[in-house]
Amino acid sequence: MDIFVNLTIAGLSTGMMYYLLSSGLSLIYGLMGVLNFAHGSVFMYGAYAGVLVFGLTGSFTFGIIAAIVVGAIVGYTMERLVISRVYGQHLAQILLTTGLMLVLNELIKIPFGSNILPAFQPEALQSSWQIGEIVIVKYRIFLIIIGLVVATILNAVMAKTKLGMTVRAGVQNPEMVQVLGINIKKVFSFVFILGSALSALGGILMAPALGAINPEIGLMYQMTGFMVVVIGGMGSLTGTLFSSLLVGLASSYTAYVYPDAATAVIVIVMIVVLLIKPSGLFGKGAE
Amino acid sequence: MQQIKTVAPSVRKSLMNNWMLQIIIVVILAVIPFITGRPTQNMLILIFCMSVFAMSYDILLGYTGVISFGHAMFFGIGAYGISIYLANAKATMGNILLATLIALAVSMIISVFIGFLSLRVKNTYYAMITLAFAQVGVILAEKARHITNGYDGMTFRVSSVLMNKMLFYYIALGFLVLSFIFMWKFTTSPTGRVLVAIRENEQRAKFIGFNTLRYKIISTVVAGAMASLAGSMYAIHMRFVSTSVLGVAKTIDALLATVIGGMGNLYGAILGTGIVNFAGEYLSKLAKVHPIFERWYIIFGLLYILIVLFAPQGVIGLIKKITNKIAAKSVKR
Incomplete structure (x- = not known):
């Protein structure tokens, strides 16, 4: 039981x-149809920016703010310079964002090299509570x-x-939105900045949990991100939340029972979902 | 998707019908081993193998209009098929052939499965799902350390005939030429034309009455099979295979080569592979001059972005543009 609780919290x-x-x-993807292959790179930049600022100032809050700012800037630059040129061209979008991923992943190696950078938890959060056999980090x-706060705010912003x-x-x-006189390009930019900032926030929060970061984490977690989105259904925030937790829990449990299969489990879940409902659990019908 | 087009029909005709040029190139390549040293030969053998891999990628990207991030998996299956078989069996020609064929069959089966899973939904899904499968492939190969020796890689012996690099150079050149002819026939066959129709406008192809899913799966199977063969040749050449042959980076190499060279015409893939390999070799040597060149991949990344944005037909397209201009000028005179 205690192990189950621990694993559930971890998941x-x-x-x-x-x-x-x-x-x-x-x-x-839902709004612009852009499959952003550089999304994981923004995640990685957020992690680096946060860890550095946290190391310099000693304040984790500043680290988080730095990550969000860097993520937003990188996202805005990518959108303005490159991606805005190819809206509506799916093939070119994937090709270009892949190119951005390559450039971003190499650029980070100029100042930091490809070695790992240790990431620490803020002191106030380092300890854990113990209730009987249950250890809560x-x-x-x-x-x-x-996560809950962000999900609530995001849902409120979207709904209200x-x-x-x-x-x-x-x-x-x-x-139709454009016909109604709304400058959809501005909305695109906003969503791109928002998405990138969220990703960077994920990066800095994930870094202490990983213990160390390196330039490869971007692509690694992007892959998981893709699978989460495919399982939940593209463009559905509820679906993404549901499948994130599902994937988190599934990999946490399997990592305990059979560590080697943790990644495989996510892939298996994805295969099953794709076979039964190709558009994802919360997705609108297959196109 | 229609914005990314291949070389215009008139250009294509003059380029593709130029059999003389092709024969001249092959003859030059056939003479090269007599005038260059061992390193250049090895480099060229590598480029021949990787060109076939890049061409198979072009069938997906340039002809069918789908992007795969797991194409290296098939390359890796071909390579591991050879290496695992030869590490455990005698390195006779028969065994090598058998190993190649087994790897080929496995690649084809897996490509049907992945194609069916992902291409039913949307072409963009193919990019994500192949990435996931590629990662699983790497993890599997890492976990099976007792067979593959993981990232450190495994070495093995090949039959002594294939150790002769001079002879193997011609085998690799022959492999490149035959693969080119096969894929050329495939892409100009009725099936290949349907693939181009799907790339240009999938909905229209569907309404005309083609089962587009079936054609897309055929395309992934042919591409997977050719990638597997390229992987087998690569393994025989290197006599060393590590999990890096399965990774996303290998696929991205093919992607870079295809886009930089020019997609949608198999020549571009070959030219691109040559450019990427020679430039990479040259630039990494410059790292001694200035450490910035250690990160030469950035240059490729930027070049690649510029090409996708401003010259979607790649270097081949640029060459064609220039020669067309010169031709037009000479006509005026």
Whole structure:
């Protein structure tokens, strides 16, 4: 029982990180149809920026802010310079974002090299509570709380504000939104910045949980992010949250029972979902 | 998707019908081993193998209009098929052939499965799902350390005939020429034309009455099979295989080569592989001059982005543009 609780907490906290990573991916794809292969790189940049600023200032809050700012800047630059030129061309989008991924992953190696950079947990969250046999790591609870807060805010923004309404309308029918006199390009930029900032936030929060970061984590977690989005259904935030937690829990349990199969389990879940409902659990019918 | 087009029909005709040029290139390549040293020969053998891999990638990217990030998996299956078989069996020609064929069959079966899973939904799914499968392939190969020796790689012996690099150079050249002819026939066959129709407008192809899923799967199977063969040749050449042959980086090499060379015409893949390999070799040597060149991959990344944005037909397209201009000028005179 105690092990089960521990694993569940670990799974939920990992799931929340996956949510931060993949919600942006899902939103960007849902609204703009852009499959962003550089998304994981932004995640990695967030991790690096956060870890560095945290190391310099000693304040984890500053680290988080730095990660979000860097993520937003990288996202905005990518969108303005490159991606905005190829809206509507799926093949070119994937090709270009792959190129951006290559360049970003190499650029980070100029100042930092390809070796690992150790990442620490903030002191206040280093300890853990013990209730009987159950050990609750404070940092994991912190991750779950942040994830829930972000998910709630994101859902509220999407459901309640005019901007969120525009974004949801844009997912449904971008042409109609434009016909109604809304500058959809601006909405695109906003969503791209938002998605990138979320991804970078995921990066800095994930870094202490990993213990160390390197330039490869971008592509590694991007792959998981893709699978989460495929399972949950492209463009659905609820689906992304659900499948993030599902994937987090599934990999946490299997990692305990049979560590070698942790990644394979996610792939198997994805295969099953694709066979039964190709558009994902919460996706709209197959196109 | 229609924005990315191959070389215009008129250009294509003049380029493709130029059999003289092709024969001249092959003759030059056939003479090269007599005038260059061992390193250049080895480099060229590598380029021949990787060109076939890049051409098979072009069938997916340039002809069918789908992007795979797991294409290296088939390359890796071909390579591991040879290495595992020869590490445990006698290195006779018969065994090598058998190992190649087994790897080929496995690649084809897996490509049907992945194609069916992902291409039913949307072409963009293929990119994500192949990435996931490639990662699983790497993990499997890493976990099976007792067979593959993981990232450190495994060495093995091949039959002494194939150790003769001079002879193997011609085998590799022959392999490149035959593969080119096969894929050329495939892409110009009715099936290949349907693939181009799917790339240009899948909905229209569907409405005309083609079962587009079936054609897309055929394309992935042919590409997977050719990649597997390229992997087998690569393994015989290197006599060493590590898990890096399965990784995403290998696929991205083919992607870079195909896009830089020019997609949608098999020549581009060959030219691109040559450019990427020779330039990579040259640039990494420059690392001694200035450490910035250690990160030469950035240059390729930027070049690649510029090509996708401004010259979607790649270097081949640029060459054609220039020669066409010169030809037009000479006509005026």
